[in-house]
Amino acid sequence: MHNHDAVITGLGVVAANGIGKDHFWTALEKGRSGVSEIFSFEAKKFPVRIAAEIKNFDPKKFLELKSLRNLDRGTLFLLSAASMALKDAGLKISPENTNNIGVATGTTFTHLWSIVEFDREVFKEGIDFASPALFPSTVINAVSSQVSIAFGIRGFNATVSSGYTSGMEALRYALIALDTAKAKQVICGAVDALTASLFFAFHKLGYMAGLKGEALSCPFDKRRNGPVLGEAAAVFCVEKESEAKAHKAKIFARIKSIGSFFDASKMGRIALTGEGLEKAIIAALDKSGISPAEIDYVSSCANSSSGLDKTEARVLKKIFGRHLDKLPVSSIKSMLGETFSASSTLQIASCIGAMERGIIPPTINYKTKDPDCDLDCVPNKARKKNIKLALVTSFGPGGYNSACILEKYKFN
Numbered sequence: 001m002h003n004h005d006a007v008i009t010g011l012g013v014v015a016a017n018g019i020g021k022d023h024f025w026t027a028l029e030k031g032r033s034g035v036s037e038i039f040s041f042e043a044k045k046f047p048v049r050i051a052a053e054i055k056n057f058d059p060k061k062f063l064e065l066k067s068l069r070n071l072d073r074g075t076l077f078l079l080s081a082a083s084m085a086l087k088d089a090g091l092k093i094s095p096e097n098t099n100n101i102g103v104a105t106g107t108t109f110t111h112l113w114s115i116v117e118f119d120r121e122v123f124k125e126g127i128d129f130a131s132p133a134l135f136p137s138t139v140i141n142a143v144s145s146q147v148s149i150a151f152g153i154r155g156f157n158a159t160v161s162s163g164y165t166s167g168m169e170a171l172r173y174a175l176i177a178l179d180t181a182k183a184k185q186v187i188c189g190a191v192d193a194l195t196a197s198l199f200f201a202f203h204k205l206g207y208m209a210g211l212k213g214e215a216l217s218c219p220f221d222k223r224r225n226g227p228v229l230g231e232a233a234a235v236f237c238v239e240k241e242s243e244a245k246a247h248k249a250k251i252f253a254r255i256k257s258i259g260s261f262f263d264a265s266k267m268g269r270i271a272l273t274g275e276g277l278e279k280a281i282i283a284a285l286d287k288s289g290i291s292p293a294e295i296d297y298v299s300s301c302a303n304s305s306s307g308l309d310k311t312e313a314r315v316l317k318k319i320f321g322r323h324l325d326k327l328p329v330s331s332i333k334s335m336l337g338e339t340f341s342a343s344s345t346l347q348i349a350s351c352i353g354a355m356e357r358g359i360i361p362p363t364i365n366y367k368t369k370d371p372d373c374d375l376d377c378v379p380n381k382a383r384k385k386n387i388k389l390a391l392v393t394s395f396g397p398g399g400y401n402s403a404c405i406l407e408k409y410k411f412n
Helices: 022-030 075-088 112-125 142-151 163-179 198-206 243-248 275-288 304-324 340-357
Strands: 006-015 101-106 157-160 185-194 232-240 254-260 297-299 389-395 400-409
Touching: 006 022, 006 163, 006 243, 006 340, 022 340, 075 101, 075 142, 075 185, 075 232, 101 142, 101 163, 101 254, 101 340, 101 400, 112 198, 142 157, 142 232, 142 275, 163 185, 163 232, 163 254, 163 340, 163 400, 185 340, 198 243, 232 243, 232 340, 254 275, 254 340, 275 304, 275 389, 297 340, 304 389, 340 389, 340 400
Parallel strands: 101 157, 101 185, 297 389
Antiparallel strands: 006 232, 006 254, 185 232, 254 400, 389 400
C-alpha cells in the first residue's frame, strides 16, 4: 500500500463548454454540451460536421507574452490553462524556486498541425523557402516546452504520450517526481487540439459518431455508434501537502493513487476483455488501501463507442459487484466529446468540481437503455451527492489503461 502525500492546489481548464474552472463546472452541472458545427476548418466535404470545439477563445485574456504569432492552437490552450492554474494556486515563480518546479504534459496529436503546415510549405514553396519558424513545433514535446519557456520554469520538463491516458500518466509522472524529490511543485496538464488532418484520419478509420448512426455523443446508450471528436486543455498544480500549506494555497483534493496496466492489443483497437482496465483499477484500490464499497462516484471514460462503453461497464460490474447498484457512474464525454490526451485530465477536473459543490455531472443524451451498460449513469440531469472518494477511469485503443482515486481534502 502506498499513499502519495500529493494534493492538487490550482486548476485551469479550457474546454468546449466552458473556459475557466467555474464556467466548466457550471456547464457540466447544467448538462451543457460543447458539441456544435465545426468552424475552425472546412468540414463541408465530410458527412459528419460536428465536434466539441473551443469557441470564443481569446488567449490574450490569460497570457502576457510578447508574441503569440508562432504558437499553434493547442499550445495556446495549454498555456492559458497553465496560467489559470498558477494563478489559482497562488504559485509565483521566481529565481529562488524555479529550479524546484517541473512540468509534465500529456499530449498525442497537438503537434500534427505544425507538421502538416510545415510539410505544406515544403511541397508548395520548396525546401529552401519553407518557414523555419514552424519546424520547432513539429516535435511532440514542443507544447510542454512552451509552458516552461512562457513561465520561466527551470525544473524538469516531461512529455507523456499514451493516447487517451496521457493526462493521467503525466499526473503519475508528477507524483513520482514529488516522491523522489525531483521537484517541489509540478505544473501537470494535458492537451489535444482538433485539426482538419486529425478529423480526416478518424473519418477514414470510421471511428466517429454519425457515420453509422446518429451524430451524437451518448455514452452507455444503445444508439451509440462512435465518439464525437473534441479538443481541450486542463492543467493542475500538484505538490506535497506541506508545500501547499507553506504558501497558503487552496487545496482542492488529495491524489490517493494511480494504477496503470498495459494490455498489448492491435494499434487502434481496445482489448475487449477489459483485463487491463480491471488490473489498473484494482492496482489503484490496492495502493490506496480503499475498498470498492468506499468509492462514492466513478467518472467514466465511456465515449459513446460500442465496444469501449460495454467493456468498461463489464469491468465495473466485476470489481464493484452489488455496490454498483448504488454507485453513480457518469461520463462527461457526453458533453465534451473524446478529447484524447486531455480526457482523463478533464475527468479529474470535473471530479474536483463535484467534490467542491456536491453535485455529480450527468451523462446527457441518454435515451435508450442498453442491457450491456445497465449502470446508474446519472442520466440527463445532475444529482446532488456528497463525494468523499472518486474513481477516474481511462483507457482506449492501443493498450493503455489507467485509474486514479481522488479524495476530497479535509482541512485540519
